[in-house]
Amino acid sequence: MKVADSQGISELCRPVIESFDCELWGIDFKLSSRTRLLRVYIDKSEKSIEIEDCEQISKQISSVLDVEDVIQGEYVLEVSSPGIDRPLFSSEHFKKYVGSRVFCKLRIPKYGRRKFNGILSVAGDSDIEIKMDDASYSLSYIEIENANLIYDY
The missing domain is CATH 3.30.300.70 (RimP-like superfamily, N-terminal)
Structure with a gap:
């Protein structure tokens, strides 16, 4: 196999x-x-x-x-273990951590950037919303190369 x-x-x-x-x-x-x-x-x-x-x-x-x-x-x-800065692999992972700080790296740039570091404000079945710098950014799961929680010390 x-x-x-x-x-x-x-x-x-x-x-x-x-x-x-x-x-x-x-x-x-x-x-x-x-x-x-x-x-x-x-x-x-x-x-x-x-x-x-x-x-x-x-x-x-x-x-x-x-x-x-x-x-x-x-x-x-x-x-x-995934650790405190755990990677996020699925929509269920994102939904569990709404309100937390996350880092997302995109496969290709969107909104003029590939990296987003902000508060996960919304997590749906097909996309998320990250708030950073007084703006909100909508990203689809397909666009995300990798993502993880950011632990605020």
């Missing part, structure tokens, strides 16, 4: 992660000329993620991915 996309990898990882009473927060798969990096973010609703959770889940996911042969060649697997 050859799975080239994050969705296919997610489908293989999710049952393993759930067997440890954790949830799959998101997958980040980076390809470069020298390395392949697969980051798997896990979370728990009631407790914090411990290093032991990451270690055990990493071993199980590694076995599943190797058996299914989903990534050609060598790759580095990282399993971690």
Whole structure:
């Protein structure tokens, strides 16, 4: 089986992660000329993620991915919690953090810029609104390359 996309990898990882009473927060798969990096973010609703959770889940996911042969060649697997500056992967993630400070980087410029750092004021099924510098900017999920929370210290 050859799975080239994050969705296919997610489908293989999710049952393993759930067997440890954790949830799959998101997958980040980076390809470069020298390395392949697969980051798997896990979370728990009631407790914090411990290093032991990451270690055990990493071993199980590694076995599943190797058996299914989903990534050609060598790759580095990282399993971690999303952390306080957690990446936002889905509309549900954005909806959960309305009112929080976020950073979004777009695939191509919009409103004369690619980077937005402001308060997430609206999160719908297809787009979000970020308030910054006394202005509001509407961005569709399709336009967003990556996004994460910004923790205000």
